[in-house]
Amino acid sequence: MDNILVVGASLAGFRAVEELRHQGYDGRLTVIGAERHLPYDRPPLSKQVLSGKWDLERIALRPIGKEIADLDVDWRLGVAAAGLDLSARDVELADGTKVPFDALVIATGAAVRTLPGQPTLDGLYALRTLDDCLALRRDLERTPERVVVVGAGFIGAEVAATARERGLVVTVLEALSTPLQRALGDQMGNVCADIHRDHGVDLRLMVGVEGFDDDGHGRLIGVRLSDGTTIAADVAVVGVGVVPNTGWCAGSGLTIDNGVVCDETCLAADGVVAAGDIARWPNQRFGEVMRVEHWENAQDQGAHAARRLLGHADPYTPVPWFWSDQYDRKIQLAGRSSADDEVRVIDGSIDERRFVAIYGRAGRLVGVLGMNRPRVVMEYRQLIVNGTSWDDALAKSAS
Ligand SMILES: Cc1cc2nc3c(=O)[nH]c(=O)nc-3n(C[C@H](O)[C@H](O)[C@H](O)COP(=O)(O)OP(=O)(O)OC[C@H]3O[C@@H](n4cnc5c(N)ncnc54)[C@H](O)[C@@H]3O)c2cc1C
Numbered sequence: 001m002d003n004i005l006v007v008g009a010s011l012a013g014f015r016a017v018e019e020l021r022h023q024g025y026d027g028r029l030t031v032i033g034a035e036r037h038l039p040y041d042r043p044p045l046s047k048q049v050l051s052g053k054w055d056l057e058r059i060a061l062r063p064i065g066k067e068i069a070d071l072d073v074d075w076r077l078g079v080a081a082a083g084l085d086l087s088a089r090d091v092e093l094a095d096g097t098k099v100p101f102d103a104l105v106i107a108t109g110a111a112v113r114t115l116p117g118q119p120t121l122d123g124l125y126a127l128r129t130l131d132d133c134l135a136l137r138r139d140l141e142r143t144p145e146r147v148v149v150v151g152a153g154f155i156g157a158e159v160a161a162t163a164r165e166r167g168l169v170v171t172v173l174e175a176l177s178t179p180l181q182r183a184l185g186d187q188m189g190n191v192c193a194d195i196h197r198d199h200g201v202d203l204r205l206m207v208g209v210e211g212f213d214d215d216g217h218g219r220l221i222g223v224r225l226s227d228g229t230t231i232a233a234d235v236a237v238v239g240v241g242v243v244p245n246t247g248w249c250a251g252s253g254l255t256i257d258n259g260v261v262c263d264e265t266c267l268a269a270d271g272v273v274a275a276g277d278i279a280r281w282p283n284q285r286f287g288e289v290m291r292v293e294h295w296e297n298a299q300d301q302g303a304h305a306a307r308r309l310l311g312h313a314d315p316y317t318p319v320p321w322f323w324s325d326q327y328d329r330k331i332q333l334a335g336r337s338s339a340d341d342e343v344r345v346i347d348g349s350i351d352e353r354r355f356v357a358i359y360g361r362a363g364r365l366v367g368v369l370g371m372n373r374p375r376v377v378m379e380y381r382q383l384i385v386n387g388t389s390w391d392d393a394l395a396k397s398a399s
Contacts, residue, residue, distance in 0.1 A: 001271070003102045004102065005103070007031075007108055008033065009037075009077060010033070010040075011302065012105075012277070012279075013107035013276075014039040015299045015300075016302040016305055017306075019303040021072070031074070031076065033076070037077065039061040044058070076093070079094055083251075083252075086272070089102065106268065106274040106278060107298075108244075115150070119211075119214070123219055123220035124235075125237045128242070139234075139235050140163060143166075144168065148172075148233040149163070149239060150223070151173070152172050152179035152205075153179070153241065154331075156174075158325065160201055164196075164201060172202070174205050174207070176206065177189070178190050180192055182338065188343060195327065207226055207227055208225065220235070242277065246278065258291060259279055259280035265316060266316050273308050275298065275304065276301055279291065283316070285319065286366075297321075300316075304316045332368075333367065334377060335359065337359035337366060337367025338367075341360060342359070343357050343359055343360075344358055345357045355373065357369045365384055368381060383396070
């Protein structure tokens with residue numbers, strides 16, 4: 001094997017490249033990326049870059065202790081992969097070029113989900129790429145009178161927080177009864193709702209979006225809601241989740257089902273691995289087939305998939321972990337919590353917005369949520385790694 005192709009020039013693809021070189025692979029490495037940028041970090045796009053606190057230098061991904069040139073990669077940026085032929089062992093690009101490979105890393109991540117019939121309008125944004133972020137930031141810098149965020153998930157919540165910190169008037173619309181209801185349940189979802197209310201966000205729950213009004217010249221002026229009302233808006237950001245970028249793999253023979261389906265080692269086919277937001281695999285630790293949309297997973301799975309190509313066949317069994325920065329709070333969530341789990345606050349105080357809650361299901365500790373308590377969250381994450389029972393987790397919290 002002396003010709004490895006990586007499709008997707010972001011975190012998972014970058015970490016795969018870095019690990020291949022780290023493990024001593026010295027053959028040809030080509031990376032195809034639909035964006036024109038070298039790999040960069042996305043989390044600051046809804047935080048420090050959107051707020052203008054960081055310049056763009058800070059989000060470039062760099063290999064640890066090396067320069068990017070040391071990776072000796074043929075970067076093909078600004079061109080998307082359009083098709084995959086597993087028997088010919090090549091990837092066709094949108095410009096018709098075919099790129100051969102001996103082994104392939106699929107790391108094309110995810111793209112934003114749009115609302116049914118969502119129009120293209122000035123002032124109406126999604127946030128996934130650096131270009132999205134810069135366009136939205138330019139509009140926020142013009143101090144719009146009213147910003148509407150559709151979706152109170154982590155990205156929507158961060159955009160709302162950043163816009164409020166800029167002093168803008170912000171309304172957040174959420175279809176469920178609380179933000180993050182499915183992952184956190186009502187009690188903790190309400191805590192997340194209150195943080196925004198504390199900061200003056202007009203949070204409207206259990207309301208859907210029917211459509212967007214424009215001024216007749218392609219500029220957004222309002223958001224129409226399912227309750228029949230319309231909210232005036234100069235800027236709206238739709239943050240209603242993502243869908244995996246699998247289109248270019250269609251018809252290749254790979255199993256595509258809400259992502260590229262892999263085995264427990266991240267192998268999708270002979271000599272083909274997938275990693276990051278696009279990969280769906282059976283995580284043996286939880287007995288669950290999962291696809292994880294978190295930064296740390298993209299980083300770790302990228303490296304794991306690279307080692308898989310080099311013959312290491314260990315199962316990939318992470319305890320997923322995520323953080324979100326909203327106002328002056330750092331929210332962290334580890335494990336696989338869900339709305340039906342038992343929830344206990346085991347540390348700190350909800351009123352002070354500084355606490356840890358744990359989630360239990362079927363006698364096991366399955367999740368931990370923390371607000372400004374990173375050390376305790378990591379302790380309980382380790383208990384999830386250890387397979388700790390719910391009773392033992394509660395006993396530890398009482399000790
Ligand atoms: C605004 C924002 C804030 C976030 N904040 C956090 C956070 O606070 N904490 C956290 O844990 N996670 C956060 N995340 C999630 C985290 O950034 C993602 O999980 C991570 O970027 C996934 O990396 P990836 O490499 O798998 O995919 P992606 O980052 O989605 O990259 C995939 C790349 O592949 C390219 N591509 C797609 N299709 C093709 C094609 N056909 N051919 C070639 N290239 C293609 C895309 O253009 C993209 O560059 C955030 C994400 C966003 C967007």
